[in-house]
Amino acid sequence: MTTRTAEQRRLDARVAHNRDLDGCPGHAILSILAERWTTLVLEALAEGPRRHAELARAVPGATQRMLTRTLRRLERDGLVTRTVTAQVPVRVDYALTELGTDLLELQQSVLCFGRRRIDDIREARRRYDSGS
Amino acid sequence: MTTRTAEQRRLDARVAHNRDLDGCPGHAILSILAERWTTLVLEALAEGPRRHAELARAVPGATQRMLTRTLRRLERDGLVTRTVTAQVPVRVDYALTELGTDLLELQQSVLCFGRRRIDDIREARRRYDSGS
DNA sequence: CCGTATCCAAGATGATACTG
């Protein structure tokens, strides 16, 4: 007896659907870009390789922990390279890959859209918040 | 005596920098798009107005709570309109605004990028994860 | 200089049950 309730069918649909979601290329990209420090780090690398300490200065909002974490993820995703030079103290350089440069361009489109439309969004929020 | 320690100066810089960050148009857009159900709801509305229940069917992954929450935020941001028709039972229609349609186009660019590059990213992840 | 480990707060999401 396969008497699944309507409730059960809905749950199954959700599970299946969520599997699809995780495979969506769009969401993969968004989850990379939307991480708090990703965009700033990519921008800081736009004009050439930078040492860890230089990036820390270029992105003063990030704690060292978050900067390192962000860089590790970008490296894992093939967006930046990490080069360690053995000296005392150690030297570490980061640079954009071709893939990283490509993503940076998309990031610029998002920024352009934001600049073009952010006022409309903020205005809508004001109206909504005052209306209720 | 303004003897702020270097530690204190760094903290101040972070605070100031983070204020700037929150005002960045790019991050505002990304925080909208990156919410889990935003893209799917916008897509479901691409071809015309939909009732709440129709959206629930179009986005089966979302619970009713999340669907309502997502729609409320999109409404607040001026991306969709919400129209209530008094009848029994009540009828609620959602539709994209011009601003919402505009954002949907940006969303398509992100999706295109993902489709074009996702394999490179996944390959990079495999390499990274196997290498370490 | 560069990175890691620990602890913690806040927000996002989800499960579930209930209402006009």
Added chain:
DNA sequence: CAGTATCATCTTGGATACGG
């Protein structure tokens, strides 16, 4: 049909201190 309320869980991000 559409929405709300409550509670649990997971993920992000931040503070702080320590290590090679």
